[in-house]
Amino acid sequence: EAGVTQFPSHSVIEKGQTVTLRCDPISGHDNLYWYRRVMGKEIKFLLHFVKESKQDESGMPNNRFLAERTGGTYSTLKVQPAELEDSGVYFCASSSVAEHNEQFFGPGTRLTVL
C-alpha cells in the first residue's frame, strides 16, 4: 500500500512568487494534516482536514497560506506571495479512525524562498 506522498520534494522560489505544495494521503484516510518545520525550530501544526472540511486551522501563520482539499482526497497548500520566513520543510500526514488515528507522515517538501 502506498504511503503519504508529497510533491514536489524540493522547491526553490523567489520572494513574492507563488508556490503550491501537494499532498496525497493514504487512500481511505479521512484526516489530513499539514505541519511545517522552519530551520532550527520545532515541527509546528498548521491545519487539519476531515474529509474536505477544515477542522482546525489554528496553526496557519497568516492569510498568505491557503489550504484546500477538494473532494476530500488530495490536498494543496498554496503560499502567495512567498516570503523569506516561509522557508522550511512542509510535512503532510494522514490518519484514519480505523487505525487508531496514528498519523502517517509523508517525506516532506523542502521550500526555499530566496
Place this chain on the structure above:
Amino acid sequence: GEDVEQSLFLSVREGDSSVINCTYTDSSSTYLYWYKQEPGAGLQLLTYIFSNMDMKQDQRLTVLLNKKDKHLSLRIADTQTGDSAIYFCAEVSGGYQKVTFGIGTKLQVIP
C-alpha cells in the same frame, strides 16, 4: 499551553545504550509519541505510550513516562549505526488529535 522540549544532540558508541529525554507541558495529553526521521525520509512513528502507562518495552526500545514530572524518555539498547537519525518527542491532545512536536534530538552513533 503546549510545549515539548528535548536536547538537540546525542552521540553514543555502537553497542552502547542511548537515552533521549523529553519534557512536555500539556497534562491533558492522551498519547506521547517518539518519531524517527532518517535523512531524506519522512517521520516514522517509532513507538508510543498512553498517558496512563509508566513504561512500554518493544524489543530494543524502552519508553519511560513520569507523568508527575511530565518527563518522557526513550532508551535504545545496543545502539546500531542504523539508529542514527533525528528523534522527535511528541504529545497528542485534544479531540482532534493535534500533535505537538519537540525540536528533535539528533542521534549520532559512532562505529
